[in-house]
Amino acid sequence: MGDDAAAIERFRALLRIPTVSRSDPAHEDREAFARFRAAVAGLYPLVHQRLELELIDGGSLLYRWPGLGTGRPSVLMAHHDVVPADEPGWRHEPFAADVSDGRVWGRGALDDKGALVAMLEAVEARLRDGFTPAAYLYLFSGANEETFGGGAEHAVDLLTERGVRPGLVLDEGGAVASDAFPGLEGDIAFVGVAEKGLAGILLTVEKPGGHAATPVRGGATTTLARAILRLEQHPPPARLSAPAAAMLRAIAPRARGLQRRLFAHPVRYRRALARALARRGGEGEAIVRTTRAVTRLTGSAGDNIIAERATATINARIAIDSSVEQTAAEVRQAIDDDQVSVDVQYGNDPSPVSPSAGPEWDRLVGVIERQFPQAIAAPYVMMQASDSRHFARISDTVYRFLPFELSAAERGTIHAIDESIRIDTWVRAIAFFDALVGEL
Numbered sequence: 286m287g288d289d290a291a292a293i294e295r296f297r298a299l300l301r302i303p304t305v306s307r308s309d310p311a312h313e314d315r316e317a318f319a320r321f322r323a324a325v326a327g328l329y330p331l332v333h334q335r336l337e338l339e340l341i342d343g344g345s346l347l348y349r350w351p352g353l354g355t356g357r358p359s360v361l362m363a364h365h366d367v368v369p370a371d372e373p374g375w376r377h378e379p380f381a382a383d384v385s386d387g388r389v390w391g392r393g394a395l396d397d398k399g400a401l402v403a404m405l406e407a408v409e410a411r412l413r414d415g416f417t418p419a420a421y422l423y424l425f426s427g428a429n430e431e432t433f434g435g436g437a438e439h440a441v442d443l444l445t446e447r448g449v450r451p452g453l454v455l456d457e458g459g460a461v462a463s464d465a466f467p468g469l470e471g472d473i474a475f476v477g478v479a480e481k482g483l484a485g486i487l488l489t490v491e492k493p494g495g496h497a498a499t500p501v502r503g504g505a506t507t508t509l510a511r512a513i514l515r516l517e518q519h520p521p522p523a524r525l526s527a528p529a530a531a532m533l534r535a536i537a538p539r540a541r542g543l544q545r546r547l548f549a550h551p552v553r554y555r556r557a558l559a560r561a562l563a564r565r566g567g568e569g570e571a572i573v574r575t576t577r578a579v580t581r582l583t584g585s586a587g588d589n590i591i592a593e594r595a596t597a598t599i600n601a602r603i604a605i606d607s608s609v610e611q612t613a614a615e616v617r618q619a620i621d622d623d624q625v626s627v628d629v630q631y632g633n634d635p636s637p638v639s640p641s642a643g644p645e646w647d648r649l650v651g652v653i654e655r656q657f658p659q660a661i662a663a664p665y666v667m668m669q670a671s672d673s674r675h676f677a678r679i680s681d682t683v684y685r686f687l688p689f690e691l692s693a694a695e696r697g698t699i700h701a702i703d704e705s706i707r708i709d710t711w712v713r714a715i716a717f718f719d720a721l722v723g724e725l
């Protein structure tokens with residue numbers, strides 16, 4: 286127990302350092318990032334001494350732990366930047382790392398310092414015991430994951446140059462989730478085998494403006510509004526992808542009645558399942574199709590001015606069998622109006638799909654099911670983009686899993702107020718990384 290208490294103090298010390306990523310890097314506190322790196326070196330002296338460290342772009346950390354042999358190296362990753370905690374209403378100061386009600390509170394407790402520090406605890410203890418991994422083990426911690434910065438991409442460039450071809454790559458992703466799926470009992474450990482793509486698409490309508498006292502029918506805002514409605518009325522096709530089918534098959538034993546029968550034979554019932562999930566909306570719908578959320582609207586600058594230019598921003602999350610290009614084409618087709626221009630502002634295609642079978646999958650899932658015996662593991666497609674997508678360039682087996690047991694309410698605090706983790710959950714994550722490192 287004394288060990289755990291000391292580990293928790295180290296965790297709190299790192300949570301207190303506000304390594305906040307901002308969309309404008311000029312507003313970032315670079316000194317906080319430097320302090321964070323120094324604190325990691327001080328708190329984990331064996332990691333610092335025995336592993337070779339390279340600083341990528343002046344901020345992201347790439348550690349290399351030489352192994353005994355020349356087998357496929359592995360990569361464990363967890364970013365150390367966090368999203369801002371500026372919104373009011375936190376029960377505990379977001380960078381105070383308070384301990385109360387058996388939890389540690391603070392921005393980054395779940396996303397993703399919780400995993401990083403648990404990993405460092407496990408590696409430090411293994412080093413203390415004189416353990417050496419069978420093959421090279423890399424630890425990577427991005428400093429700009431939340432803003433889609435270049436840290437991970439440049440680390441992968443470097444590894445590519447050196448001819449490093451990792452086997453297992455593990456990053457944040459699914460968790461050991463209770464109440465994950467309506468009607469399902471027990472915990473499911475969701476292991477991300479792919480992530481959806483992302484695109485920002487701008488719709489623009491330009492028409493003559495004028496004084497608001499004498500509007501003309503079909504102005505810019507009306508045309509834009511009609512386009513937005515059509516987007517919702519003509520969603521992209523709903524399809525059950527191979528990893529979604531594999532997920533349903535894996536969780537079937539936890540379902541009952543008709544649902545169990547359908548989940549157990551997802552290929553046979555793929556059309557019915559795709560329709561049913563799409564109808565559910567929210568997370569169900571996001572599993573089976575590209576989603577499009579209209580997040581921002583602009584019109585004129587004044588109450589009494591008719592807009593000459595109206596815009597809408599679409600945030601699209603792209604299904605794994607689609608692409609940025611196809612998504613833009615589907616948007617144009619749904620709107621079907623050449624008065625609306627459709628421009629892709631940024632985007633990345635979905636990641637490749639890692640197999641939910643084979644030696645790396647079996648090794649990871651073996652550790653998960655031993656450490657969380659109440660859970661069954663299931664592959665799934667992550668909706669968010671993570672640093673790990675870059676590693677798909679050099680590894681066919683990239684998995685996304687956060688070794689935390691989390692309820693839906695707890696998962697809901699990620700990127701929101703009151704982010705916190707149960708202390709016993711975090712301590713079990715150290716045991717998970719310890720067991721995993723022991724296998725590498």
Ligand SMILES: [Zn+2]
Pocket residue numbers: 364396397430457
């Ligand atoms: Zn994260």
